[in-house]
Amino acid sequence: MGLAEISDRIAKAETAAGRENGSVKLIAVSKVQPNARVEAVLQDGHRCFGENRVQEAAGKWPAFREAFDDIDLHLIGPLQTNKARQSFELFQSIHSLDRPKLAKTFARLAQEMGTCPEMFIQVNTGEEPQKAGVLPADTDAFVAECQAMDLPIRGLMCIPPIEEEAALHFALLAKIAARNGLSGLSMGMSSDFEKAIALGATHVRVGSAIFGERTPT
DSSP, X not given: OOHHHHHXXXXXXHHHTTOOTTOSEEEEEOTTOOHHHHHHHHHTTOOEEEESOHHXXXXXXXHHHHHSSSOEEEEOSOOOGGGHHHHHHHOSEEEXXXXXXXXXXHXXXXXXXXXXXXXXXXXXXXXXXXXXXXXXXXXXXXXXXXXXXXXXXXXXXXXXXTTSOHHHHHHHHHHHHHHTXXXXXXXXXXXXXXXXXXXXXXXXXXXXXXXXSOOOO
């Protein structure tokens, strides 16, 4: 499909939702993609990318940063606490804050390093036992806990269950964010980002529709 077509569809979805063009950030999900495909998107002028694993990002992005300015890198996958320091060095935003232990580690690192990536709390809107994220009923308390640690909580993130209507989960996430005074909504992927934009997404995560199917090695 390509970057240009996805960008055009995002702009049309913004207009249809009565939102300002440019209000939705496109995170090009570059995980498990060959460097040549990522570089082609960089050459097209796009600068916002998402990675799932700290180790993969560490092997890919330092070289790209030397060649391209203003790269905005987002961690969208689960994070082990022992990778937290490295994540601070690599990413401008982290979308997978999902437990108190990780929040405490982030708070300590922020004090120690004097800087902190923008944070999104991952909410397990489908309450799936195999999936990471704070349960909806626990999210208000966790937001307050993180804010009490002075963490820069930008918003909430979710990955709806594959077999359920995504819009119901997007609406739930938006409701939780609104009552907590959070403006950021990281939701929507290649198959459903237009629904997410209609329901208030500020960040959409699109991979295969831009790069083609993933080719893990």
